[in-house]
Amino acid sequence: MTQETIDLLQNHRTYRQFDKDYQLSDLQLQQILDSARQAPTWMNGQLYSILVIKDPQIREQLVSWNPGNPHMKDSSVFLIFLADLKRTQKVAEDKKVPYRVGESIDPLLVATADAVFALQNAVTAVEALGLGSVVVGSIRNNIDEIAELLHLPDYVFPVAGLSIGKPIVDMQIKPRLPQAAVVHFDTYQDYDYSLIEDYDATMKKFGELRETKNWTQKFADTFSRPTSKKVDAFLKKQKLLD
Numbered sequence: 515m516t517q518e519t520i521d522l523l524q525n526h527r528t529y530r531q532f533d534k535d536y537q538l539s540d541l542q543l544q545q546i547l548d549s550a551r552q553a554p555t556w557m558n559g560q561l562y563s564i565l566v567i568k569d570p571q572i573r574e575q576l577v578s579w580n581p582g583n584p585h586m587k588d589s590s591v592f593l594i595f596l597a598d599l600k601r602t603q604k605v606a607e608d609k610k611v612p613y614r615v616g617e618s619i620d621p622l623l624v625a626t627a628d629a630v631f632a633l634q635n636a637v638t639a640v641e642a643l644g645l646g647s648v649v650v651g652s653i654r655n656n657i658d659e660i661a662e663l664l665h666l667p668d669y670v671f672p673v674a675g676l677s678i679g680k681p682i683v684d685m686q687i688k689p690r691l692p693q694a695a696v697v698h699f700d701t702y703q704d705y706d707y708s709l710i711e712d713y714d715a716t717m718k719k720f721g722e723l724r725e726t727k728n729w730t731q732k733f734a735d736t737f738s739r740p741t742s743k744k745v746d747a748f749l750k751k752q753k754l755l756d
């Protein structure tokens with residue numbers, strides 16, 4: 515049993531193409547949701563919510579904004595994990611105390627982490643059921659439109675979506691960076707840049723079709739472009755940052 519879980523985790527792969535006719539049973543969905551809700555959570559705060567999106571019109575709309583992720587409608591179900599500081603705002607209101615979460619980034623970070631822990635538990639549950647999933651962080655590209663479409667209240671931030679379904683293609687396990695560039699024992703150890711370049715070679719050999727650039731170029735380009743301030747503005751609008 516233990517080795518089964520270890521194997522499951524070490525064989526993780528993202529799947530993006532699903533059987534459009536495959537229906538997830540209510541029991542399967544419930545198992546995924548129950549697994550997500552049992553994730554560790556800061557101070558037992560459970561500062562997240564999960565949207566289960568089945569409505570074809572909503573899913574169609576999400577894809578029209580983000581056509582690179584058609585599985586948002588072709589999968590069996592689409593979940594969105596929200597960092598949710600609304601519940602505790604209701605508590606503050608009820609107790610007639612100030613609600614000061616916007617004064618620091620820390621509450622938002624812990625709520626986002628809570629949402630991500632729940633999401634990762636869902637990913638693992640999906641794989642244990644013999645199904646596949648893809649995390650969709652690019653929902654944040656249309657964050658304002660999505661918040662309106664899904665009626666998100668103040669103090670709520672959509673962290674990522676998760677398309678879940680029955681994969682129709684096999685995928686090879688994607689190699690990771692060398693351990694020495696990622697894992698440190700006792701204190702942070704600097705490492706040779708060549709380890710990072712080694713990963714370019716590993717990924718080139720792996721030949722992932724959807725990658726148009728090597729790993730180093732992808733991140734040189736991504737982190738040298740001017741950063742969009744859309745999410746920052748959204749967080750202010752949601753009262754999550756002053």
Ligand SMILES: Cc1cc2nc3c(=O)[nH]c(=O)nc-3n(C[C@H](O)[C@H](O)[C@H](O)COP(=O)(O)O)c2cc1C
Nearest residue numbers: 526527528529530583648649650651652653674688
């Ligand atoms: C926060 C986050 C956001 C992601 N967003 C997307 C996305 O918008 N579209 C997509 O196709 N994959 C997305 N992914 C999946 C990653 O591309 C994938 O996990 C990564 O390439 C590693 O591949 P693997 O999961 O198959 O090992 C996302 C993953 C994470 C963790």
